[in-house]
Amino acid sequence: MRHKKSGRKYSRTREHRLAMFRNLLMNLIKYSRIKTTDAKAKGLKRIADRVVSFAKKKDLSNVRKASYYVPNKELLNKLFSEIGPKFTNRNGGYTRIYKIGIRQGDSAPLSMIEFAYEEEKKAKKPAKKSAPKNKKEVEKKEVEKSPVEGSNTPAENV
Numbered sequence: 001m002r003h004k005k006s007g008r009k010y011s012r013t014r015e016h017r018l019a020m021f022r023n024l025l026m027n028l029i030k031y032s033r034i035k036t037t038d039a040k041a042k043g044l045k046r047i048a049d050r051v052v053s054f055a056k057k058k059d060l061s062n063v064r065k066a067s068y069y070v071p072n073k074e075l076l077n078k079l080f081s082e083i084g085p086k087f088t089n090r091n092g093g094y095t096r097i098y099k100i101g102i103r104q105g106d107s108a109p110l111s112m113i114e115f116a117y118e119e120e121k122k123a124k125k126p127a128k129k130s131a132p133k134n135k136k137e138v139e140k141k142e143v144e145k146s147p148v149e150g151s152n153t154p155a156e157n158v
Helices: 014-031 036-054 062-069 073-086 119-120 135-145
Strands: 034-039 095-102 110-114
Touching: 014 034, 014 036, 014 062, 014 073, 014 110, 034 036, 036 062, 036 073, 036 095, 062 073, 062 135
Parallel strands: none
Antiparallel strands: 034 110, 095 110
């Protein structure tokens, strides 16, 4: 029985699963966005969020914990110097998964997984001006837009 056993097996041995997720995570760090199956994306989200939370606070212990999942020193440096600091004000949810369709060869559902720091850039747009709420504001705007005195508009000639 599988009582209280979490995680999927993906029809792989433990070592193969670990290698698969390490490779997926390193590609996610390298490219910030990858395309994979739904099940692998959901499994990767769990690991990626854990590693990003290590990268938010740079100390020797967290570097060693993250190096278990990211053995490449260049990518580990990128994780701690670029990706981690972008999430200092965020408490979880560092990755986002989009469903993108079905793979043609084997009909496997595909997903796009990416880091979620893109929305913070979009949130800095200036707010739109609101419409006037009362009649006085509407009348003031009409007065400001009225044509210059002395011009020959069709309404004045009548």
